[in-house]
Amino acid sequence: MRKLFATTLAALSLAVTPALAQDEQPFKGSEEDQYYMITFVSGVEYWFPVYEMMKQAGQQLGVDTVYTGTPEYDVTKQLAVFEQVLARNPKGILIAPMNPEPFIEPINRAAEMGIPVVTFGADSPNSKRVAFVTSDNAREGQVAADAVAEAMGGKGQYAVLENPGQDNHDRRIAAFIGRMESNWPDMELVARAASNQDPTKAYNAVLSMAQANPELGAIFMPEANSALGAAQAAKELNTGIKVMLTDVNGKILDMLKAGEVFGSLNPNQGIQGYMGMMMLYLAANSDMIDPMNATSQTGENPFAGVVIDNGLAVVTSENADFFYWDKYLERRGTDGIKE
Incomplete structure (x- = not known):
């Protein structure tokens, strides 16, 4: 009986191990895969913690992340940046669209190209963006x-x-x-x-x-x-x-x-960036997802319509010290958006 039990365990081990390895492999990306974050008024400090956590998620997944945008408060110029990024055929794009309507067509075109777009902070709800990460x-x-x-x-x-x-x-x-x-x-x-x-x-x-x-x-x-x-x-x-x-x-x-x-x-900007990157990765590798719906037949991305609330913090004079960007970077030991 012991011999039979041991033999059965060994057989199960041989059968299960390859499956586990296969399940884990999709979360190991390629350094050649680039995911872009696009902003407007790109020097505004608000964006930096978003990218910091997008970058961390990218590092954990083994992919490359890039911070870009336009320094102006100008939707035409942000659209131009989007087009430039799209021409590089990235693996995915995380964007805070300045206005919703002008981005419908370019985001839909990205979707047709197989490039998932996730919005954060600001949305383009009538577009084919696959997910939206925001505070309420x-x-x-x-x-x-x-x-x-x-x-x-x-x-x-x-x-x-x-x-x-x-x-x-x-x-x-x-x-x-x-x-x-x-x-x-x-x-x-x-x-x-x-x-x-x-x-x-x-x-x-x-x-x-x-x-x-x-x-x-x-x-x-x-x-x-x-x-x-x-x-x-x-x-x-x-x-x-x-x-x-x-x-x-x-x-x-x-x-x-x-x-x-x-x-x-x-x-909570960090959650915007981290979950934004995770949603992009999952949407770009949607073949690892098999939900109980018709997306496998229609060819739609199974992540279409996902909305995530990143939460918020009330900042006062009493807790302000926790929100300084330079102190945050020093604690983390990184170069922020320069990486």
């Missing part, structure tokens, strides 16, 4: 509204700075205003202006808003660049205007610690 933009706006209203005792005037046309920013602004209207009826929206991530425009807008509305108590914006100008204007006015925003960078963190900025909601 509506929740961000709601959390920001609650924080501001509670700090003001539920009563007062507020304004918003916005970047019309950028999907994720529009959602944050709409959710912020909607939350105020539904949960804080004594909070009054008195002004809104387009700053388009320009600190100078934000600075001038806040000065004009405050002049027209002397009781202005708070201002919200869906990104960090505008907050640099807004916070400077609020500081000069010295009327106690609370500056609330989303995203952080070194200057914003310094302002938070100095009390010049009220608070910020920061999406």
Whole structure:
């Protein structure tokens, strides 16, 4: 009986081992496979932690990752970068599209070429992107509204700075205003202006808003660049205007610690990059997936439509030290986007 048992185990071992090896092999990519991350205003610090974790996932999978984008806030130029990357026939593309509609055709064309595209932060929902990794933009706006209203005792005037046309920013602004209207009826929206991530425009807008509305108590914006100008204007006015925003960078963190900025909601960028890379890899190697649906017959990518919430953090003067990019890089011992 013992001999029979031992013989059976040996046979099972021979039968199982090759299968296990085959199952594990798909997660060992090739260094020749390149996955690109495309941004706009590419020097903005927000993108760097996203790429840092995309890069780590790529290293773990054994593939190459590349950071690129356009330094301008210009959808035409971001589209041009997308086309340049597409011409290199990459294995996959991770992108935060500045506007959703202009990217429908190029993303669909990439899909037809067999190049999966994953969006993060901002989306192009009507395109054939295979996945979208984001924080809940509506929740961000709601959390920001609650924080501001509670700090003001539920009563007062507020304004918003916005970047019309950028999907994720529009959602944050709409959710912020909607939350105020539904949960804080004594909070009054008195002004809104387009700053388009320009600190100078934000600075001038806040000065004009405050002049027209002397009781202005708070201002919200869906990104960090505008907050640099807004916070400077609020500081000069010295009327106690609370500056609330989303995203952080070194200057914003310094302002938070100095009390010049009220608070910020920061999406978990690392999860955006890490899960974005994982989704790209799985979509580019979709033959390893056999779900219970008709995609194997239709030729569709089984990852089409996946949406992942990366979560968010509320950044205040108390926890700001954990969000400095240079300290993060020093702890990790890497060169960030240069790698």
